[in-house]
Amino acid sequence: MSDIELPVESPLTSASKLLQSVVSQLDTSKPATSEQLAQLKMVSSLLSGLDPYLDQVSSAAPAVQRPLLKATATHDWEGAWSRKETLFHLSAAWSAGAYEGNFVGLLTKLTHAKKALEIGMFTGTTTVCIAQQLPEGGKVTALEIDPYLDNFTRPLFNETGLGDKIDVKVGNAVDHLETIAKNILTDEEAYDIIFIDADKPGYKRYFQTILDKGLLKRNGLLVVDNTLYKGTPWTEGLVDQEMLAIGKENADAIKEFNKVVREDKRVEVVVLPVRDGVSLIMRNE
């Protein structure tokens, strides 16, 4: 961050200015005026309309992603959890979705990646976006702890015709990263792009293993999801509000992760307000 501050204008600052204006006029002894209510509605519309608008003006989901999105949205996750078939209480909301999948696919294309790694696959909606952008002979390795998801995605990957470009490794990502590192002996063999999107308390370890063991190429790109974790890193007390049902462990892990990355001299980082926050981290040595 620069020590020279310039004013920022964004949808969030518009919402913030409106809200500050209403808050400064509020008088608890009087009901809100119609003008104040209109301003609050505008704040609500600014905030709730952002993501749908981004979807509307960004390219549609690629055809290969559609069957996976549909299967994710319609699957009976609740039933699978109650039958103890899944390791976690999964829901469709665990997917990074069409917009972010497309974004990571675009980054794969921009970096001319041939070798990609995803840590935390879930239903593969991003995996296929990465695979689709890889050249002939390219491969994405997806690490996923839950065998249920390997069974879920396998027929869908084959249906897209991208099955040959996707290698799913089931098990704890920590163990897989150690094994993978043993087979990466030169920078040439390392990954061009890595997407971290698994358990939040594991992020710091994944980051350090990736850099310490040379899993990411020099000038390679590390993309990390959820680094603005619902706004908890800069909003004291948010995590304690029961209505948000945010895990404190995850919130603390993300805050610590962002600090560790920012202080690591081996990388450059820009955190983007894409969905729940996406960090773009480039290895520069």
Ligand SMILES: C[S@@+](CC[C@H](N)C(=O)[O-])C[C@H]1O[C@@H](n2cnc3c(N)ncnc32)[C@H](O)[C@@H]1O
């Ligand atoms: C948020 S979801 C991933 C979403 C996916 N990357 C996407 O783009 O839609 C997180 C996934 O990480 C998996 N996971 C959690 N802990 C893990 C671990 N230690 N090793 C590997 N996968 C893990 C979960 O089972 C879950 O499928």
